[in-house]
Amino acid sequence: MAAAGTESLRWNLAEEVGVSGCNGSGSEEFHVLAVDDSIVDRKLIERLLKSSSFKVTAVDSGTRALQYLGLDGEKSTSAVGFNDLKVNLIMTDYSMPGMTGYELLKKIKESKAFKEIPVVIMSSENVLTRIHSCLEEGAEDFLMKPVKKSDVTKLKDFMVKGDQAEKGKRSSIKRKMDDDILKLTMPPTAIASSSSEVEDQSSSASHSPSSSSSSPCSSPCKRTRLQ
């Protein structure tokens, strides 16, 4: 029974460690889903992102974006069941026919699976109320079009920092996992005598042991982008 208990604990912790990767499939590249109804802007954003070593999937509408993510209700069409296609960042135009970027943002933030993915809104119009509502709804940033190389460089830095924080968290989770597994395999007498140690371990582990306390993926790095 002790062996079975160890197995399920190990599996649970492994799940926790594996699931929150900011990178896709272990490669160093981040994958951006870019959404824009303008073919010129799609071409431009694709080149901008690729020149900063992002992987890019560009779609022409909010509907297509949701289809790609598998949020359109058609479970079988999701492309992101596989690690390689995991999306790390979504960049969407605001003014699009059909579903606006704001509506897309809301749908993403309402979904359990994707609400942690940072969403950046792009717009050619500097409308304060629009910017405010997007940020309120959880957008990471609001960029004025045309998007520039410097905007993308800042995004890359943001993603890299978030990823480093995530890796820090993961390695400390892994250390705790190794510790816990070790303790479970210790003979009962040894566990009894070190029970106070175990308690200390678990209480200190409930605070994030990594040096940067929260992942920037969930808290914004900068709130406004007014010109």
Next chain:
Amino acid sequence: MDVIQMQRTWVEYTKSLYREGYLDSQFAQLQLLQDESNPDFVVEVVSLFFEDSERLLNDLTKVIDQQQGVDFKKVDAHVHQLKGSSSSIGAQRVKNACVAFRSFCDEQNIEGSLRCLHQVKQEYYLVKNKLENLFSLEQKIVAAGGSVPVDELGFL
């Protein structure tokens, strides 16, 4: 013309396009995004702009020509798109003409809108012609074994 002369002509022509306001700094951003692994980027994105714009201008002409009454919402939507794409490639005069156009749409002013459509078309065909000249010169330079002297533009 030899390569050096063609390169000099290219630099002068490009500078004049910026000076006369046909192009703005966004076009320079496009030039910066072009490199050995993406040597045709500027031509590609500008070609997309040409196709997209001609479609929009055709649609605009049809919508404004409606005898039953002009759907200004539609007109504005098209002009907004054209404004966006011209801004994205740095076609400054086209973009500015679109900005003026939108204010007439807001006023639901048919006369003003017709004048603006004419203006936007003029600016579009002007910049199209100029960019085509530029690209043609670039092709000749490359065919003659030279490279396009983007770094000689000074402000990049």
